Amino acid sequence: MVSFMTEKNPLSTSLNPSAKSRVPNREAEGVFNSLVRFFRSKNGAFLIPLFIGFALFELSTVPLFIYGQPFFSLQGLDVTLIAGIYAAVEAISAVVFMVAGYVCSRFSLGIVAFSTTFIITLLLLILSMDIGVNASAASFLLIMSLPAIYETSYETYIHDNVDSRIRASCLSAANLVNSVIIGASYTVFGGLVDRYGFSSTLVIVAVFCLIGLLGVITTLLLARTKKPSIKQEA
DSSP states (O other): OOOOOOOOOOOOOSOOHHHHHHHHHHHHHHHHHHHHHHHHSHHHHHHHHHHHHHHHHHHTTHHHHHHHHHHHHHTTOOHHHHHHHHHHHHHHHHHHHHHHHHHHHHSOHHHHHHHHHHHHHHHHHHHTSOOOHHHHHHHHHHHHHTHHHHHHHHHHHHHHHSOHHHHHHHHHHHHHHHHHHHHHHHHHHHHHHHHHHHHHHHHHHHHHHHHHHHHHHHHHHHHHHOOSOHHHHO
């Protein structure tokens, strides 16, 4: 007897391409929705002044880094010396970043923000005066280097108070706010320098630096009055 057996195709256990593509899409939508809910919540909304405050602080340093070259050129320094100053900025900033973790582990964001903002504001006012090339270079080095401590403390605060599922997206939102404000500041800074000169522009920038501190203090004070952790709202 001859029996005929039909060949059975094994069931496929893998997802088809369209199904595979829907999985990461659903995950992305889930993260996005969680992020939207987080910023709509009170705890998420409290972080917005922090983002703006830190961006205003960086507004006082980042454009100055770009316009520092013509600033020193007006003081009679040649290209080689200006390049040396910028090389020193990078070297000192690297050292400050290495010790920033230790400093941030000992002091809260509030203390770091207040201390750094006060020092930077004072240095900006000193830099606005005719204090000589050497003093100007020293002030410039400190203004460009000290923010490394503030930046580390700022990112540590977000890391400690935002749920890990949306932390990267939250930092992206913070960077977006930072980029928009810093991007606009380049044009404003340049326009102020052309109209009022470096001295008056640095005084105006110092005022914005202090205003940024108010945003940070607002977030910290509001967070202190909230018993639940920010992570619980995510």
